[in-house]
Amino acid sequence: MARITDISDSGDFESPRYRGEGDSGRRKTLLLSAAVVLLIALIAGGVYYILWQKKQTLDQTRLKVSSDFEDANSRKMAPDQLPQDAELRKAVEMYNRGYLKPAQAEFQQLVESSKPNDVKSMALTYLGIMADDEGKFNLAADFFGRAIKFDSQNFYAHYNLAIALRHKGLYREALSALENAQKLRPDLVEAQNLKGQLQYQNQDLKGAESTLKQAIETSKDPLAYYNLGMVYKKDGKFAEAKAAFLDALNGASAGEIAYKAATQLGMLHATQGDLPNAKYYFERAVALSPGNAKYHYNLALILHQTGENERALAELGEAIKLGSENPQTYMYVSRLYAELGKPDLAEAALRRALAEAPKDPVILSQMGDMLVAQAKWAPAIQIFREFYESSPRTQEKAQALYNLGKVYMGLRDYRNAAQALESAHQLDMLNEDALVLLGEAHVQNGQAHRAVSLYKEALRINPDNLKVLKGQAQLYLNLGELTEAEAALKRLSDHPNRRSDDAYFASQMLGDLYMKRKAYDTAMQYYEKASQSTDANVRYNTLLSQADAMLQTERPVQTVYPLLVQAIQLRPAADEARFMLARALMREGTMSAQDKAIEELRLITAEVRSVPLASRAHTLMGIIWFKQGQLNRSLDAFNRALELDPANSEAFQNRRSVADRLENG
Numbered sequence: 001m002a003r004i005t006d007i008s009d010s011g012d013f014e015s016p017r018y019r020g021e022g023d024s025g026r027r028k029t030l031l032l033s034a035a036v037v038l039l040i041a042l043i044a045g046g047v048y049y050i051l052w053q054k055k056q057t058l059d060q061t062r063l064k065v066s067s068d069f070e071d072a073n074s075r076k077m078a079p080d081q082l083p084q085d086a087e088l089r090k091a092v093e094m095y096n097r098g099y100l101k102p103a104q105a106e107f108q109q110l111v112e113s114s115k116p117n118d119v120k121s122m123a124l125t126y127l128g129i130m131a132d133d134e135g136k137f138n139l140a141a142d143f144f145g146r147a148i149k150f151d152s153q154n155f156y157a158h159y160n161l162a163i164a165l166r167h168k169g170l171y172r173e174a175l176s177a178l179e180n181a182q183k184l185r186p187d188l189v190e191a192q193n194l195k196g197q198l199q200y201q202n203q204d205l206k207g208a209e210s211t212l213k214q215a216i217e218t219s220k221d222p223l224a225y226y227n228l229g230m231v232y233k234k235d236g237k238f239a240e241a242k243a244a245f246l247d248a249l250n251g252a253s254a255g256e257i258a259y260k261a262a263t264q265l266g267m268l269h270a271t272q273g274d275l276p277n278a279k280y281y282f283e284r285a286v287a288l289s290p291g292n293a294k295y296h297y298n299l300a301l302i303l304h305q306t307g308e309n310e311r312a313l314a315e316l317g318e319a320i321k322l323g324s325e326n327p328q329t330y331m332y333v334s335r336l337y338a339e340l341g342k343p344d345l346a347e348a349a350l351r352r353a354l355a356e357a358p359k360d361p362v363i364l365s366q367m368g369d370m371l372v373a374q375a376k377w378a379p380a381i382q383i384f385r386e387f388y389e390s391s392p393r394t395q396e397k398a399q400a401l402y403n404l405g406k407v408y409m410g411l412r413d414y415r416n417a418a419q420a421l422e423s424a425h426q427l428d429m430l431n432e433d434a435l436v437l438l439g440e441a442h443v444q445n446g447q448a449h450r451a452v453s454l455y456k457e458a459l460r461i462n463p464d465n466l467k468v469l470k471g472q473a474q475l476y477l478n479l480g481e482l483t484e485a486e487a488a489l490k491r492l493s494d495h496p497n498r499r500s501d502d503a504y505f506a507s508q509m510l511g512d513l514y515m516k517r518k519a520y521d522t523a524m525q526y527y528e529k530a531s532q533s534t535d536a537n538v539r540y541n542t543l544l545s546q547a548d549a550m551l552q553t554e555r556p557v558q559t560v561y562p563l564l565v566q567a568i569q570l571r572p573a574a575d576e577a578r579f580m581l582a583r584a585l586m587r588e589g590t591m592s593a594q595d596k597a598i599e600e601l602r603l604i605t606a607e608v609r610s611v612p613l614a615s616r617a618h619t620l621m622g623i624i625w626f627k628q629g630q631l632n633r634s635l636d637a638f639n640r641a642l643e644l645d646p647a648n649s650e651a652f653q654n655r656r657s658v659a660d661r662l663e664n665g
Contacts, residue, residue: 095126120147120151141164241264275305305572328360359387401427439451480516482516505530511549514526515549520553531543615642
């Protein structure tokens with residue numbers, strides 16, 4: 001009857017335009033000069049495009065492994081013995097056979113009868129377990145407390161009281177109840193497992209590690225290995241976590257612990273960029289639990305990252321077919337459909353999520369992002385306005401205004417963006433994302449001084465607000481205030497509360513700063529520091545930054561290719577890396593290199609994942625074809641670039657020049 005639980009964790013597995021310059025009085029030579037300026041601008045600004053894009057993407061809209069599966073269902077364990085009472089045994093038999101309502105009535109009658117206290121105590125224990133299974137944790141705790149009053153030696157009442165208190169988030173009280181249970185049955189590994197979990201949730205990682213190791217020594221229980229893996233993962237000991245999860249998987253071989261351990265192994269390998277092993281363990285998780293939609297999504301995500309897009313689509317289809325009790329699963333599926341170039345399927349999945357949770361702020365946020373990506377501005381604005389007007393909660397209203405501000409930023413309506421974001425900030429001053437985006441809106445409105453003041457005031461109130469500190473450093477960097485940017489970044493990298501991710505961010509930005517100073521060797525030193533990150537996304541961006549720095553030096557262009565190949569291997573659908581590779585090939589200048597550049601650019605334009613980047617890819621193809629004397633193909637490429645993005649000034653200027661060249665011979 002005592003229930004074994006496992007440790008849960010929320011860990012998860014996720015451009016500016018460069019204007020060509022020319023002389024309007026010399027249209028016949030404009031294209032060549034524009035091509036040269038464009039190439040220089042693209043090389044100089046390629047990484048900034050990536051970082052800008054990354055900064056605009058909130059954590060809640062990044063592709064990531066679905067992570068709401070880690071809390072195992074409770075397992076019941078039959079008591080060693082029951083009081084000698086026929087009616088109690090009859091009620092327990094009904095419960096064990098699944099006749100819960102009749103059993104509940106029988107247990108209630110026993111409590112109200114004149115039966116001995118130990119019988120009443122056991123009946124109340126079963127009532128508590130049933131209430132806990134229904135999510136009625138207060139009622140469950142009350143039943144267990146009454147059971148203990150009738151019989152203080154009832155181990156199961158103490159043990160299950162600890163579980164009910166854990167479900168209520170009262171971890172210290174749960175530990176106290178568990179200590180009483182352990183005094184009665186110090187030999188049971190189930191109690192050690194629960195103690196380790198409660199210590200983990202109390203942030204006592206050392207205590208949890210010690211407790212779970214003791215449980216393993218006495219029982220080799222797969223659940224103890226699994227929980228120990230969660231402790232190691234929380235503590236950043238990833239090698240040890242992998243070993244513990246592997247022991248859990250091998251020990252369980254099948255069932256809940258097995259497929260959850262396989263999923264944890266997949267997550268760890270994925271976040272460290274080891275995609276083959278991530279794929280292997282996610283495939284095992286699907287094989288062990290084929291009816292879990294989230295597991296099919298996780299496998300699809302890795303298949304996409306390894307370039308197996310057809311299989312990825314099949315897994316997503318299976319996830320949709322299976323359905324999920326959690327609407328956000330459809331949201332994850334929608335994101336991946338969008339990445340795979342299937343906007344109709346992405347929208348359908350997201351609308352399914354929205355239908356099941358019409359006021360979920362995260363789902364609404366993603367729907368707005370999708371509508372913006374599809375240039376459906378009015379529906380996006382309508383969604384967030386309706387959300388704002390219908391929501392009774394201040395924080396949700398602030399979120400709606402923040403999302404509305406994001407839409408206006410996408411529309412480049414910076415005045416309305418600033419108004420919406422200012423209102424969002426006033427309603428929820430803890431929303432750091434709104435504050436940082438408000439600063440960007442001020443900059444775009446030509447009021448950089450307001451952004452500077454905003455960040456300074458926020459840091460005066462809370463000097464340890466690292467997100468604002470990062471926003472301030474980025475602002476100074478964008479404004480060309482390099483001394484101030486460097487001071488902010490070094491303050492970030494030296495801050496005692498900074499995480500490793502913050503240090504890698506600082507190194508990446510310091511590399512960009514020294515790029516602006518044309519100190520390319522120093523920039524590469526900082527990029528090398530950033531490359532030590534175990535995060536595959538950080539490593540991907542760092543590889544692009546290192547390649548960009550090398551392109552600025554006198555090094556042969558061929559030395560850049562290995563870095564970009566590594567980036568593409570990390571992210572096979574890596575449009576940005578392919579774009580930079582095409583630029584490098586174009587710089588090499590040979591006909592064969594130009595042909596290879598065209599091949600890379602066509603991979604970007606075949607499935608449009610980013611409209612601005614696809615437009616720039618068509619622009620670069622137009623320049624290459626112009627260099628090869630293929631003016632009609634060049635003109636077609638510039639036309640296609642402008643169809644995708646009418647604001648692409650390089651394509652506009654170059655198209656006009658090519659048209660003049662064709663007209664004048």
